[in-house]
Amino acid sequence: MLTIAVSKGRIYEEALPFLEEAGITPIDDPKTCRKLILQTSRDDVQLVIIRATDVPTFVEYGAADLGIAGKDVLLEHGAESLYEPLDLKIACCRLMTAAPKDAPDISGRIRVATKYVKTAQRYFAGRGIQAEIIKLYGSMELAPLVGLADCIVDLVDTGNTLKANGLEPRDLIMNISSRLVVNKAAMKMKHQAIQSLLDQFEKTLAER
Ligand code: ATP
Numbered sequence: 001m002l003t004i005a006v007s008k009g010r011i012y013e014e015a016l017p018f019l020e021e022a023g024i025t026p027i028d029d030p031k032t033c034r035k036l037i038l039q040t041s042r043d044d045v046q047l048v049i050i051r052a053t054d055v056p057t058f059v060e061y062g063a064a065d066l067g068i069a070g071k072d073v074l075l076e077h078g079a080e081s082l083y084e085p086l087d088l089k090i091a092c093c094r095l096m097t098a099a100p101k102d103a104p105d106i107s108g109r110i111r112v113a114t115k116y117v118k119t120a121q122r123y124f125a126g127r128g129i130q131a132e133i134i135k136l137y138g139s140m141e142l143a144p145l146v147g148l149a150d151c152i153v154d155l156v157d158t159g160n161t162l163k164a165n166g167l168e169p170r171d172l173i174m175n176i177s178s179r180l181v182v183n184k185a186a187m188k189m190k191h192q193a194i195q196s197l198l199d200q201f202e203k204t205l206a207e208r
């Protein structure tokens with residue numbers, strides 16, 4: 001049996017059609033069913049439905065053999081312990097800095113609100129900018145509006161969320177898409193099964 005970890009939100013919306021094209025269709029719909037382990041049209045493949053940020057952890061510890069995770073989450077988790085063989089090119093967006101529209105650049109120490117603490121630390125340190133990082137779990141766009149931070153590091157797609165809150169995108173940190181990750185031990189122990197799934201996924205991607 002191969003177990004694939006998928007998150008329920010945004011990634012699932014795009015991962016489901018991809019998996020279906022690759023011949024893996026869940027028997028139950030996770031939107032209407034409360035099951036966290038979903039059997040699929042393939043007897044040898046099951047899905048576990050978890051939080052997006054938990055996908056690397058499940059795969060790293062071998063609780064899932066494979067997973068689908070955003071590059072943003074992998075960067076923050078530190079993905080050295082995982083194989084990342086495929087860019088699935090789904091849930092595409094950009095990890096960016098953003099600040100209130102027309103706000104002048106701040107010289108000296110800045111306060112940055114984000115849920116990507118390590119990534120933001122690395123980014124600002126790499127540019128020689130002193131930054132105090134404030135960890136938030138959501139609604140980052142609010143932080144500059146209420147004086148909690150000078151700017152934010154967050155995901156941007158259409159830019160509508162920034163615009164609706166009087167912010168503007170500033171610097172691109174990285175283009176983001178979802179990646180297929182694989183547990184290193186499983187890659188050895190279940191090599192044939194995983195390799196044939198990877199081949200199938202690659203074929204499906206090429207046909208898109
Ligand atoms: P959690 O449930 O763990 O708190 P979350 O609420 O951030 O995570 P989602 O909003 O479903 O979960 O986002 C999951 C992933 O989808 C992100 O890690 C990112 O890779 C991608 N993503 C997030 N926002 C966007 C967006 N606006 N456009 C495209 N992809 C996005």
Ligand code: PRP
Nearest residue numbers: 138139154155156157158159160161162
């Ligand atoms: C993500 C991200 C931004 C928004 C950007 O949030 O955190 O807030 O999408 O997308 P846009 O540029 O198209 O407006 P999401 O909608 O996933 O909600 P969240 O706060 O639960 O992360």
